[in-house]
Amino acid sequence: MTKIFLMTISLATMQEAQAMLKALHTAASGMSAQETNVNTISNNIANVNTTGFKRGRTEIDDLTYETVQEAGARSSASTTYNVGTQVGSGARVSSVRKEFTNGAPQITNNPFDLMINGDGFFGVIMPNGELKFTRDGSFNVDAQGQLVNKQGYKIYPGFSFPPNTSTVSISEDGKMEAFTKGGATPTEVGQMPIFTFVNPVGLKSTGMNLYQISLSSGQPVQGIPGMDSAGAIMQGALEASNVSPMTEMTDLIRAQRAYEMNSKVMGVADQMMQTINNIR
Template structure:
């Protein structure tokens, strides 16, 4: 009966993490470029009371065994990198990646971070930056007096000036891909950084070799489905309630035994 208390406690802790993950997904429903999380659980070790295949007598073996589980635990919280719905903004500095890949972001200390959030802007020096003022790799600067800006599907940035027919090429925005996207570490502020699990970033041209092409004047919204999250929330809540009920039943059984032994 004490084992039932411990097992149900692990189940409640597991479902609590599921609810926390769902809560974070719902909280970021309108976050640009957010990728939903999925909590994954696994069973704990088993206590083997009778091994399957062991001798039942001198001439036969047990065809099934007896194992008692120890509950469950969270094995990982996976980010799901499916595409989010596009939102057309017509802002020339808003960019969306149609497909796989990430924008490179240069931190003030020179380190490179990665994002799917393409809500960019220009600072006082004409540099293409994020909302926090971090430069977009490799460092795109638009000269003063620009009348309009064009960013192609391959990331080529061109500046148009009044009275000039031909645009000025100011650089090209690359797209980075990884062997294992879920292995990236979330730094907050819609930024990721590479880890040993994700592998090294592979720099490529947008729209070439399985990298996504860029779309100017649009943003990628979160890939969170509110209906699916609510369904998962109900399942997690019911599982939590059932584990709680098991704990209550085990407590009542212990109380009964305690009353008998008095």
Template structure:
């Protein structure tokens, strides 16, 4: 009877984590470039009272054993890197990636991080930076006398200078891919870090094989599906309730045993 109390408690803990993941997905439904997460679970150890395949008292083989599970636990929380919907903004510094790849930005400590959010700004020196001021790598510096900015699908950055009719290319935006994007470490601020599980970064030109093309004037929205998350929230709540009911029932059964004394 005590075993069922602890087993149901592990189920409640697992469903609480699932609700935490769903809540974070819903909180970031309007975050540009956000990738939803999914909680994966696995069953715990089993107590074996009789192993399958053992001999019975009359020498026959037992076809099935007796195994009682001890609950569930979280195995992983995985990011799902499907592409979000593209939203047209008309802003020259907004860039969406149509396909695979990440923008590479430089952190203040010199470490490189990666993002799908293309909501870039221009700082006081003309550099293209994130909302937190982290510069895009390789750096793109927009001249002060630039009247218009044009970014092609393959990442070529061209500016039209005041008084000139022909564009001038000032740099190229590169993308980075990983063999296992789900292994990247999320650190907030729409940034991800390389880990041993993600594999080494591979840099390349947008539009080439394995890299998505760029779309200027667009932002990639979150890939969170509100209806899916709401359904997941309902099933998680019901699973939490049924586990709490199992604890309550086990407690009532123990109470009945105590009343026999």
């Protein structure tokens, strides 16, 4: 009888240890998810003054469940369980989503600073000929009179301003005219296109305020500024970041509390395992 009793205690102890081990893994997954959440928030705060920056939002999913008792299973010959028993295994980060809401306009009065009032993107030609996209319209001209971004990459499809340009006019539909010193009539430079995407959140961020197409984003659709949802162009203004410091600080506090609670769970589970190990 004593031997059977000890075997029963040993089996129960093993089951409790396994349950505590699950709690450790579950809490660890929660801490990992909140770590990514804090990293995303810190990146948002770091770019609060980055022109055209779009904040990221961490999206978290729950993991698989262990079904101990199915809902609707037989509890007796004539009754069934009304509620099942499922034990979760934690959480994981499913994605970090970009929020492409418009930022507030910042008036600069620089004729080459452009802002899109809508969903579109400017096209940027990389040195290898690849086309990337940006919401940062802080442009300028290089020594050859080419319209370029801050890194010196040409703006699609390529615009060349004549020498001795004194004034530049860019309309809402992207038509650019240059007035030269002593010239009576303006010179037409071209019309800037705007690109839209079926799924802009699928774009891949590559740094330097640039985005790259992906299988999820779909191919870019070239359009005229002001048409459909492409957005009109505002000259002499830049788009501010859409990061709200108050929102980020609130999210940061919530993430910190969640991390601390998961850490507390790990500590409690560890103490309970220690108690189980001390059973003789």
